[in-house]
Amino acid sequence: MPSAFPARFRRLALGLTIATGLWSIAQADQPRTEVTAFDQAIAEAAYAGAAFDEVIGAFYRDRAYRPIWVGDDAAARGRRAALLRALRGAGLHGLPASRYDPEALRAQLASVRTTRDLGLAEVAMSRAFLQYASDVHSGILDPSSIDDYIDRQPARPDGLALLRDISTGDPKDVLAGLAPQSLEYRRLLKERLNLLRIIQAGGWGATVPMRKMEPGDTGPAVIALRDRLVRMGYLRRGLSARYDKALERAVRAFQHDHGLKPDGVAGKGTIAEINVSATERMKSVLVALERERWLGDRGRKYVLVNQPDFTARIIDDGRETFRTRTVIGKNVHDRRSPEFSDEMEHMIINPSWYVPRSIMVKEYLPKLQQNPNAAGHLIITDVRGQQVDRGSMDFTQFTARNFPFDMRQPPGARNALGRVKFMFPNKHNVYMHDTPEKHLFKREVRAYSHGCIRLADPFDFAYALLAEEVGRVDDPVGFFQSTLKTGRETQVDLDRHLPVHIIYRTAFTKPKGGLEFRRDVYGRDAKIWKALQQQGVALPGVQG
Incomplete structure (x- = not known):
């Protein structure tokens, strides 16, 4: 048990006497007939009406109410630590950590005073685990409620099987296996981190004046175009104020990565896409992660x-x-x-x-x-x-x-x-x-x-x-x-x-690294992003 948890919690977890109507976790594998405060706390949740809680009730009844999270043995400590770490890292998947509130769970564990408190903490941990497992595996939204043209029915994981897996298997492996295992999902996770670093560093710099530029042009607008493409990684840094061959190649590469006609001319359509901020692009990446969870x-x-x-x-x-x-x-x-x-x-x-x-x-x-x-x-x-x-x-x-x-x-x-x-x-x-x-x-x-x-x-x-x-x-x-x-x-x-x-992907990865972006032709990603925001998904605060 981490030292941040009070001694009374450790004492409760280690042994609670039958004489006071409680039970001993150390002897929990032995048959028993009495109903304890721990049992009652779990049973309360089982009749709360939520599907997760019904699963939780069935799981604990099947195992005679033995806990998997709040014990003081090495296995329970490992599960507890692995779950809290996963919940704190929910943002890595584009999920809102506030949805699972790992700090509130930690505080609940630290404030345990009675066996009933212990039972409620156990249930809270299982509930958070199942919620996180469902979200990271199949998404936090109902696709059909977003748009009539999205015909996806994500396969939700079997909660009872998940609880059994986490109770018997390596918790790190179980938690790592929850998210989609597709190559695209793994690449999106990596590119999300790369884009986050760009945003935190100030983004891609000043926007480019909205005017057509083509090879041979010179002036401040060309310099702004060059600087922006340098920050985006399409061009090496240079001092030229001319729209030269190197800049033309960079514009073509950008156009290719954004579904534009690759003519090497920076027209208004190309400039508009170049001026989209890194923060705005992050929306497309987060939506793509959610969509990939739906696809299975x-x-x-x-x-x-x-x-x-x-x-x-x-x-x-x-x-x-x-x-x-x-x-x-x-x-x-x-x-x-x-x-x-x-x-x-x-x-x-x-x-x-x-x-x-x-x-x-x-x-x-x-x-x-x-x-x-x-x-x-x-x-x-x-x-x-x-x-x-x-x-x-x-x-x-x-x-x-x-x-x-x-x-x-x-x-x-x-x-x-x-x-x-x-x-x-x-x-x-x-x-x-x-x-x-x-x-x-x-x-x-x-x-x-x-x-x-x-x-x-x-x-x-x-x-x-x-x-x-x-x-x-x-x-x-x-x-x-x-x-x-x-x-x-x-x-x-x-x-x-x-x-x-x-x-429907407005953001997707390239096999050798990097992202491509497309315009939201039907406006569906805008709807999904709005729904994600309503569920607590937030963007980094720095614009760029």
Whole structure:
């Protein structure tokens, strides 16, 4: 027991006599029948109504109310010290230490005078442990309450199993294993510390005047740009007042790391991103940590779509093996791409496009009411699947509520889904597909779809997926191209399903160190940050 705890606490923990209705921790492994003040203190918590407390009650009943935290043996002291250390370090994970109040726990332990006090302290320690374990493992927020388009249900840890683990295992190992074990989470923890040091040192210095600068320019604004990029680590310190090749390369590197067109010209969009403070960037990192806690286990190999980055990648054992640009949902209600995880099950080569009802009634019905031959690339069918004669149909008699037809675009080069789509069946009816609108991939911000994920290189993506079908598809390119040339709609099932994670990260790490940032295209991170603040997460006080 640390010396800061009073002797009376040590005496209570070491031995409490049965004669006074108490019990001896030293003999707690022996059968007993009497109800003690210690038991009653724990039982009070068990009936408090909270899920944690029900778990706590079950745990202590199963072990005949023997304590795991407040004993004076080496094991209890080790658990107690490890837990208090973890709670004090909650901020390292972007969690609010005030949520667990380790100093209040320490004070409660130090003020113990009766066996009942001892029991309440034991329960308080277990409650703090379970709260911290749930938060650091699965996050402190309920994702679905933040935004309707965030479809995440974090898997909360089994409290009873956790209490059993901490009571029998190495407490340091148990506590260290609570947080996500993904490579990205570990990197984010490291980059959070690096960013914190920058903030504490005053940030990245003075902001840059909001004016366009390009190679060859000179003057105070160029010096300010150079100084800021030096502080950010993109450029070595120098005295030149000219926008030279070195500065141009630094601007390109910054643009690459922030999802901007890497032209080496410091336009207003680039300057605006350069002027974002280190403290503001910390918000994105803390939100990314919370989001990573929601995601859970990514799997060894998976497809990763990061919406603000407008990319889709295949990650294999931490290494990127494929990347392509994407178009995501337009930033308007009912068209934003949702966040969720599922499994890639099959692809459809030469797909038909079955027009979603929302698009039929909102976009095509008004056109058909004005001109029955509008949208001639679509086949209209009735409930029996028979093609409707447009010329004999009065579409003005229908409304969005009673429109009785289906609409389909047959396979072809101009099909809205392009020549291939990739299916991971889900309630959002969102999937990945080709597109004839290739020009959109040249744009910096690519939010134009109805919610699905369009791929710039869909054929290469198909080859990568088919390469996994070892023994079944020996020549992925040849197999795909021969199927494509038939022109027939063909479903190709994948024997090896691949996890698909459609995520939203405005801050993410680079494999060799450092961070990349993206703009909050849907404003979701701003909502999450506000919710984190309401739970007590705070930023460092120094602006920079």
